[in-house]
Amino acid sequence: MADLDALRQELVTANRILAKENVLDSFGHISCRHPDNPNHFFMSRARAPEVLTEEDIMEFTLTGEVVGPTPAPGKPYSERFIHGAILEARPDVVSVIHNHSPSVIPFSVTGRKMRPIMHMCAPIGNDIPTWDIRTKFGDATNLLVTNMDMARDLAKTLGGRRVSLMRGHGSVIVGKSVREVVFNANYMEKNADMLIKALGMGEVEYLSDGEVATADKGRAGFTLERGWENWCNKVGRPYISQEWEMGPGFSKTDQ
Numbered sequence: 001m002a003d004l005d006a007l008r009q010e011l012v013t014a015n016r017i018l019a020k021e022n023v024l025d026s027f028g029h030i031s032c033r034h035p036d037n038p039n040h041f042f043m044s045r046a047r048a049p050e051v052l053t054e055e056d057i058m059e060f061t062l063t064g065e066v067v068g069p070t071p072a073p074g075k076p077y078s079e080r081f082i083h084g085a086i087l088e089a090r091p092d093v094v095s096v097i098h099n100h101s102p103s104v105i106p107f108s109v110t111g112r113k114m115r116p117i118m119h120m121c122a123p124i125g126n127d128i129p130t131w132d133i134r135t136k137f138g139d140a141t142n143l144l145v146t147n148m149d150m151a152r153d154l155a156k157t158l159g160g161r162r163v164s165l166m167r168g169h170g171s172v173i174v175g176k177s178v179r180e181v182v183f184n185a186n187y188m189e190k191n192a193d194m195l196i197k198a199l200g201m202g203e204v205e206y207l208s209d210g211e212v213a214t215a216d217k218g219r220a221g222f223t224l225e226r227g228w229e230n231w232c233n234k235v236g237r238p239y240i241s242q243e244w245e246m247g248p249g250f251s252k253t254d255q
């Protein structure tokens with residue numbers, strides 16, 4: 001049996017870090033698949049990432065129904081379906097972030113492709129699609145993903161990748177652990193910010209497919225831990241070395 005208290009702490013720390021690093025503000029969320037039940041996941045109730053606590057973490061089915069705790073600490077996020085549909089479509093994924101990461105949004109509304117321009121950002125990949133809610137659900141939605149139909153359509157666009165942008169809204173990013181997805185979301189925001197600056201200066205030299213593949217493959221657990229320890233310190237949360245099992249797909253050697 002996994003240590004679910006440790007998982008709740010990990011999710012709270014992840015929320016604090018993502019807020020501090022400008023990936024989440026009062027909105028956006030991170031989930032983690034239940035380590036003992038792949039058909040459930042954990043995520044906070046609808047509350048800002050900077051103020052939520054362990055008591056706010058709720059358990060859901062992959063179709064977004066509340067499993068617990070009872071009584072519920074509050075109202076769930078209306079976009080929780082994003083997490084369920086991606087975890088349903090991707091058995092390899094343990095953790096999902098949906099964000100409105102501000103530097104990333106311009107790439108969802110212009111023809112400009114977001115691609116990594118710096119080695120730390122390589123894992124976002126060279127092939128990042130943009131999901132447009134309008135294509136299937138018309139031009140009069142509020143752009144929010146509020147049911148499984150919409151969320152499964154988004155998961156389809158994501159396919160087997162790590163990232164999909166969402167037109168006029170934000171993005172989703174997935175990983176094999178909370179620490180991996182937080183790391184890559186932080187560096188995706190940095191990459192987008194640097195890329196906007198570089199585009200203003202002229203022609204941009206992107207990482208090649210070979211460089212992306214090699215940098216991604218060489219990303220060891222040590223790198224993720226180094227970032228996580230530093231970010232824990234920045235947000236005043238205890239650093240707990242990752243000794244416990246995060247769920248399917250997680251291993252200390254390949255994270």
Ligand code: MN
Nearest residue numbers: 079099169170
């Ligand atoms: Mn959103």
